[in-house]
Amino acid sequence: MTEIADSTRIVKESLNKRYASERRFRRLGLMAIFFGVSFVLILFADIFSKGYTAFLQTQIELEIFYDPAIIDPGHTNDPQVIGKADFAKLYKAALKERFPDATSRSARRDLYNLVSNGVAYSLRDTVLDNPGLIGTRLTLWLVADDEIDMLIKGHIHRDAPESDRRVSNQSIAFIEQLEASDSVRKSFSWTFLTAGDSREPEQAGIGGAVMGSLFTLLVTLSLAFPIGVAAAIYLEEFAAKNQFTDLIEVNINNLAAVPSIVFGLLGLAVFLNFFGMPRSAPLVGGLVLTLMTLPTIIIASRASLKSVPLSIREAALGVGASKVQTVFHHVLPQAMPGMMTGTIIGMAQALGESAPLLMIGMVAFIVDIPTSPLDPSTVLPVQIFLWADSPERAFLERTSAAIMVLLGFLVAMNALAVILRKRFEKRW
Amino acid sequence: MLNKPIALAVALAISSTTTQAASRDYVSIVGSSTVYPFATVVAEYFGKTSDMKTPKIESTGSGGGLKLFCAGVGIEHPDITNSSRRIKQSEIDKCASNGVDEIIEIQIGYDGIVLANSKSAERMELSLRDIFLALAKEVPDPNGSGNLVTNPHTTWNDVNPDLPAIRIEVLGPPPTSGTRDAFAELALEGGCKSFDMIKDMKKSDNLGYKAACHTVREDGAYIEAGENDNLIIQKLDANPDAFGVFGFSFLDQNSDKVQGSVINGVEPEFENISDGSYPVSRALYFYVKKAHIGSVPGIEGYLAEFTSEKAWGDEGYLADKGLIPMPTDERARFAADAANLTPLKGL
Structure with missing residues (x-):
């Protein structure tokens, strides 16, 4: 009896301390969120106040x-x-x-x-x-x-x-x-939205950079998404689990952590010097960014395939579906929302990237607006970099405004991700 | 999974090179970041006033530009490279070994680098030797031991008894800047060579010579003020004891606030820079691959635009952007080279 009384006493005595520790943790968590949000707000307020003009x-x-x-x-x-x-x-x-x-x-x-x-x-x-x-x-x-x-x-x-x-x-x-x-x-100023770059601030616009970003992302998406999803499905559903596939898995995880400039160097050596592709072209930019985003997409796609319950596969196989039918009719649709999220996160990463493009000549002064993935062009983050370096005072507000446009695209992409996910989820 | 991206890349590469090999309808320019602001303006004017596409200009630095330029003949290689120094014999040889044997050299004008202070302070008269002694990391031992020692000078007076006893404080561009390279090469090395002991090093220990002459002190007397020259001028305005290093165009635009120091008895003025008597000035160039003329449209038009009086003349739009024009006879000579496509015949 005394033992129970003792432990009750110990619990009661430590109770306040444990509540206090919980309150402390909650407060710390709130503070972390507060700091995060306030830094974002300061950043946005600074950019918006400088850029809207x-x-x-x-x-x-x-x-x-x-x-x-x-x-x-x-x-x-x-x-x-x-x-x-x-x-x-x-x-x-x-x-x-x-x-x-x-x-x-x-x-x-x-x-x-x-x-x-x-x-x-x-x-x-x-x-x-x-x-x-x-x-x-x-x-x-x-x-x-x-x-x-x-x-x-x-x-x-x-x-x-x-x-x-x-x-x-x-x-x-x-x-x-x-x-x-x-x-x-x-x-x-429609000029700001539609014109190409210029050395005269009042004639400079982000139209060229936006088109360049679009072409680059188009190439990236059309290569990275099918390849990434196919690789994930094969590795997750079909490949034998042996040392070789383990090695591939480790390497994919490593690739996701490789600094982006390395992909730029690879692009320079392989696409430009070996294959002789044109410098400064969104096609090459897209290829380089494909290499960069592939690991992200593969990892996200595999994770979402893993999250599909085994019972679905077993039920499909049980009613006589082949392995391919099981995967494509039953597993893939359920894993799709997760794959889309991974892809869109990868695309957003690619949209904000400028370092690898430096190596393949996309950091350049280009006035004419590109009309195909083979025309020379820059992308939005590169345009921001070039303007931030310009001496004319009027480029200061244009730099901030270009950042606003880039942020706008990122927000739109994320919104699209949410909408697509919702629609695909409803089907199941 | 590895086969697919490679196969796709190969397929894309083949399809793209076939369309590429046919033609390139814009001029591709690489090279110096110092020439970049001038070349971009010309390119833009050319694009707007002709039916041709606007040339594409990458800022790769002079050395990087010449490396790309000399890599070969063919539309995947640039047509023109900008340079803030003259091409070297080794680069001409490299070019020739890759089949680029006819290069047209066009000098476009001058770029002067000034050491300036606030107008409220007294104007300084310096020699290159003073500048070297004030700003180099290591200087010959003032006690005469014959060795290089860490720069002991703290005031201008220490450097040269004729100068005022104010602390050495110089704001200038960071090592990534071409202006800094040129300042080290022209001002510091110019002063450095005036010491026999260092001059002798050039033959025996070229690397040591370069290090002694080009290394700027890092003890706070030289302050890296970023690439923004406007900011340096604001700081000079606020602090009459400080000096700044920047391009002549900024002195020209702010001549009401700052004054350029007299160097080796020559004032940093338009005429003195353009006739070469001001010691810290250099010529700017671009090089054209003759083999590409005719196969890439627009090169001749760009050359004509760049060498026209309305661009590089005394009152042309490049002078507005800060380029120091060449004297009329030099302009005529290089304009003729551009018009006749006369290739460079050795240095």
Whole structure:
């Protein structure tokens, strides 16, 4: 009897201590979550506060006269002649008309620099599309230069001494006159979403990088998913369990931990140097990333095959299904959601990867938007890296905005993973 | 499972090389990160003003670029490589052994490196020897033992009695930067060679010579300030005793805030850099593979754009981006080389 009383006493005495230890553990866990979430929030707040302005672009309203004397003096209507004309003269003339007082050389230089030099090319393209414009007058919103854009957005302070900012007093005077007549506005920048890279921040966009990422992921997905799933099924359902398959398993697990740059070197040696594939092409990028994501997909697929209960296989075999029928009609559909999750995690990993692409020449200045997996291109994380390194201040907000787009893609991919999983799960 | 990816890769490789072998319709450029900002601007202008595709430019460094360039003739190899130094004989030989025997050399302009301080402080007059003594990791023993010792100098006054007694504090680019390489090669080595004992080392111990002349001190007197030159200028503005190392274009754009030190009696000015009298300046180049002209479209157009007055002229758009143009006669000579596709005939 005393022994029982003793143990009850011991339990009672230690009870408070054990409760306290549980409370402590819970508090620690909560704190860990709190820290994690707050770091994510700080990161997001920082990126969003710096980046959202890149989606807006300052524009200046000017009346453009499509002067036939400049565009097509010989009235040839020949696109070759029109394409070679100096369209910068059109907006320069419009600016001169707007500010007739600016006659000195430095004032003229400041005046012409209000407008992006890319305007000349967009004017050319509109005239080539519609030659009927020649000789007419149109009031247009023209893209402002990146430094003017920074001034309007408040990244360059107007009240700072003139020597401390890159926009002269003269330029600010022009801008203030334009503002007084409501000729300056900020509007949504389609250029940022659709254009390729450029050295002029106001003309630079992530369209090229997004297409490059899409082509790369397409190649990766179409190779890694079937190969990974096939390998997992064979290893899990068909292969004999012997030392050889053990060795393969160990190696797959090791490959999953190999730093990604190593796959880049492998890609350089095998795909570029041995097979002579083109540099900077999404096809090669996709192949390299396939090698990188294969282990992830194989491991996830095997785990999800393992989780399918043995009874399903036995029941199928019991009613006379062959091994292949068992696997493809009964086991695979149930394992599919897990395989999809693994694949999408692998794809998200591949989307954020830039190191292996360095070795195969995808870290490059590419203006034209790729139209096939064989065209040279970059990918989103590489574009972020290249812009972060650029001296122009306007690239700072573009870097953050590109990160926002990349995060958007990742969130969308994960949402897709959840939706697909739900749909496949309902079938069973 | 291993057979499948290889088989697929082979199939893809074959299909891709057959489409690739037929043609490449864009110019492929590799090379120096110093030339990259200029080459990209030209490429963009060329792409916008012609029917050709915009050239693709990779920033691989001068050495890496020449290695890729010399790997052979054929569309899988680059057409042009940028370089912030002249090609070496060993590289020409390597090129020739791979069938790249006709190379067109185009010098595009100059790049000056300045040592600058805040305008509120006094302007310094330095020699390359002063710079070496102030910034090298090891210097000849000031007590005259004839050995190299860890740099003992803490103030400019220690280096040269004519200089003010302020602490040596120099902000500059990290070792990954081409500007740092050029600074070590031109400024430090220039001062280093002025010591006979080190100069003698060059023949007996070339590696030791390189190490003595190119190694920057790591005791805090030289502060690696990252690749962002704008940041260095802000710091100089705040601290009148500090000096900064950066490219001439940043001095030019911030001449209201910082002043370049006079080196070997020459001021870092546009004319002095372009005529070569300023000692810490170098020429920038690119090299073109003649065998590719005609088979890859756009090379000639790109050359014409780069060598046009509106690009590399005194008031061209490259000068706006910070390139120091060559004198008119040099421009005419290299523009003629570009137009006539005159290959390099030895160094």
